[in-house]
Amino acid sequence: MRTLTLELLWYKSLTSSVFRFFLEAVRVLEVARFSQSTLYLYMETNPNPNPNPPPVRSKMLRQSSLAPEGEENAAEAEAELEAEAIDSRLRLMYLANEGDLEGIKELLNSGTDVNFQDIDKRTALHLAACQGSTDVVQLLIDHKAVVDAKDRWGSTPLADAVYYKNHGVIKLLEKHGAKPPMAPMHVQNAREVPEYEIDPSELDFSNSVDLTKGTFRIASWRGIKVAVKTLGEEVFSDDDKVEAFRDELALLQKMRHPNVVQFLGAVTQSSPMMIVTEYLPKGDFCSYLKRKRSLKPIVAVKFALDIARGMNYLHEHKPEAIIHRDLEPSNLLRDDSGHLKVADFGVSKQLKFANTVKENRPITSQDASWRYVAPEVYKNEEYDTKVDVFSFALILQEMIEGCPPFSTKPENEVPKLYVSNERPPFRAPNKNYAHGLKELIQECWRDEPFKRPTFRQIIVRLDDINNQLAQNRRWKIGDINCFRNLEAFMKRNLLYQLEVRKLSVAGFCCAKSLQLDAFPVMSDLNDSKAECR
Template sequence: MYLSNEGDIEGIKELLDSGIDANYRDIDDRTALHVASCQGLKDVVELLLEWEAEVDPKDRWGSTPLADAIFYKNIDVIKILETHGAKHPMAPMHVEAALEVPEYEINPDELDFTQSREISNGTYCVAMWRGIQVAVKKLDDEVLSDENQVRRFHDELALLQRLRHPNIVQFLGAVTQSNPMMIVTEYLPRGDLRELLKRKGHLKPATAVRYALDIARGMSYLHEIKGDPIIHRDLEPSNILRDDTGHLKVADFAVSKLVTVKEDKPLTFLDTSCRYIAPEVFTSDEYDTKADVFSFALIVQEMIEGRIPFAEKEDSEASEAYACKERPFFKAPSKHYPHGLKSLIEECWLDKPAKRPTFRAIIKRLESILHHMGHKRQWRIKPLTCFQKFEHKKKHNWDVSSPDGSSSGSHL
């Protein structure tokens, strides 16, 4: 045990050659493999396994070499033990009593991944569950030792359980009592808004306004939900999905947080796409739901312009530009912006968060814009319809008064 702790390869070989059992246990039922796994000594681990050391022995506390390696974040040792068939410890959210198992718990055996494929840049994959396609987000075994990843998984799950709205992706259940842990949501086969914008470029004004309304309604629900309001913090086109009816749903709450919860660790560029993030999220310890309003403005402008905000800049440069009070230019022809939409966008990305409108106010403005567009369209159609009716009536009178098709000045 001492030699394993010290990483003395030659000394260990000597003992093993002399007949010492590779599975020798001390008073706490710990083996040399436990010790080497704790210390991250991969050469010792490989040697012990070559001498047929048991890969999953449990000490008096129920811990295995793999569990120890995971706890001490010894990645190389984890990989070696996994290669030799070591089983992962219980999921971090595992409960012992059957009555404590959450209602949302899904039996992993019910999930069929035989024809699975990745979606959302690999964050989710498609699987079959009880005869329907679902989207599954896995917390892979290799990140179980990352406390931040496990905490985020737990936080995202806690948020999803509370959400029920037509413009929010529907949570179906989760796997938390075994590894890998998983979150299961509805699958929307029409893809995300990012894919649509890449394919079509700019959208028709009426479509853009209707989509903006869908997003605003979903976000208003998050911001006004009973209990603690929720800040999304990663509102961008790839996190907005399209359903079969052509409506949009807000998705991906991996970095979302409750307004009342103080953050242990600030959001970083690695956590999210900073191109759509309000400047105060990166520059201030305190921010509120108005950060999502800023992101919303950029998305609405992109739907009309057909290009990402500050397309000529890198993500980090775009973030710096926002902090310097720069905003993307309006390059599309004015006729592409329905009356009132451009001014709404400008209000939504104001530098001072307190001056930005709430999503409830945004919904009213968008409904008014959409109504005005419909009224304007009717005004354009009616004169044309009247003219067509007049022409039809004139032709009819002409045919009645001149059966042979000849014309007469008196008929005019």
Template structure:
């Protein structure tokens, strides 16, 4: 038998156009599409890593080119560090300014909990410190994970530079005094403190699932039943603070990054660095205007921004924004610079409702609108909010029960009809029923 000198058929030339009916044409197109997608993905990864390298090197022009081409300014490496972290470490003021101009997250936390400002303080880059604080970076209270009596704990540390600032020392001791009084499932548990030596520290329970801000970034929008569950956690913790005896406690900086998730997935209110106690009156008036270093502008009530007297209802305003963020999948006015957002609140503008109407069923939208009312006295208390949320939660559960019930009925009917087809005696006996 004559052997084929060329057992493998010759491959088609890729230089020539193929038949539109060739069986390999779709496979080739799919392979080409996959290759192109992989190439694009690799190019994006390379550009992000390039951004990190150039930020470390202080290459302003190279960074401009990458950012203008669409590279993600908030890319985080394996240690969750951003280009802003690296530029802050190096003291590259121009690079820091450029990154901030492109909406870099000013308080991004790496895997160890450090922010760009904390890094700038550690490396004594004073110009960068001023620039970051101007853009709303929080004071350098740094969280670390440590072992205490054989268990993991969170340690909040204030550096030596805080001792020269009487206001910060007083705020730290006020936070300690508050934490010592608190015992609630939805409030972070205080464990101990170091106050007589430098650095001063507060030790609290460690919640490894991290803050709610990171969770929302991963999940985007939440289902209504999940959002209501989290909202109840927040409301219960805040109600405990507001009804605390003998003095009510105002958090004043309620935002997703100050809410932590425990092992069971429930939320706990944390970070009382700017909280206030209503000791002798029903309202508070600051001696100086609140700055973006004191509280997040994106979640601040208008009366706080205007430096007016305020009460516990400022936390209700912040709560409304967080609840809406859970449904919408993005922070309030996410496309606006943070320092512009409170001006919108003052002019009575609120984040738009873009999610489908069914996601705001059973009065959820109306509750949010009441909570962010421009007039504080019209906002409900957290005790009232809990009652409303419980009612919404029950209605959501009832709807789910009916859906499952309808489905089971359908399955039972389908099974009966199947048995009826297979067993004529059932059909004949059932036909005699009157």
């Protein structure tokens, strides 16, 4: 009986220990899931552990700055296994991501390799740099972490820190000898560095704020605010793209127009590469339209002229015309005086040797806004400058209607409507459309590109409409002034009449008073005359 009791107690104790271990494992996994950190362990389920265990992947909250978005390894999905135990190396990666100093110290003191790399060749220092944990970065460096370790995409801890704007970590890594990775456009000869090159150390992101779709950030450069666009490595995946981008920068350097955002320079000799442009504090036109809704005709026409002039400059640029291809309200910025400037040539095309261009693949919603894209682009056909004219028509109509084209439809369905030759309906009253404006819009969004007018022709038409509106405005102002003058005259005349009446009444009262006062005198005179007789 006693033996049975001891066995039961032993079994209960063993069960309790296993249960506690199971709860602890569940707790760790739940914490990892709560922090959006998924842990992957690639290990053989072998009772005799391999002295050289296979690599481990740690897919944490923040990934490599150079990793393609949404990339998944096909082998990863098949090899995903439930972990029977948490490897100390994997724990180091996890704790570096979480910023757990004490836990990291314990692991490093127990002999865990500080420079362990997972299946993507990422180290604990990569993860700490992504998260901006300066204390963890310092601790890892003190334990001989390699500061320039590269992951399988070629990203270093410094590149990750720059990408995630962790300025404290950047300074710390540079202090310990970390070097920015070479950019695809890097040149060895200093004389070959382009004129537009900007030293990235001159860009201060201390008070950085995201702008325009999150693709631009505010920075301070040589005492002025600028807009900075960071470019992903996918832009430079091959030599042809690098060469095309180099040509584009050389082109941007020469562009000067009051209705085109001014290019100031670029970072091309180190990663990440960046484009620096003037900063326009009044924001994009999309936000403005959301606030204002429908615009008055004279205001809409003035904005339309700004857009048309900027686009005409691009289309008539020599020797190559420039197609924007992503013309939409969010890519139009307002300057201090309220005028519009065309911005963001991220997907622009140059017409070099042909009058048309064609995409290598169908466009996606990441390439351009489908709500403003021309049908020939959506159908992946050859296209020319007239695609921008189509987009312009939609923006002009939006100014008057007060809502985006086909605003009640999902964005991915809108281009299909354009392909079937459907256009956004005109719902605003006819008085909101100046004479000739509705007809111009309809011409600009014609299905056949060659039937759409050029921006040079559009400017002439808009100038005529604007002059007519200004003339009508002058007539209205003249009529109002005339009525105001008449009203003022009548008021003055009325006041004059009132003054005359007041004077008349005052004179009458004064005369009566004099007459009454004179009566006793006259009586006395009569008495005196009587006495004399």
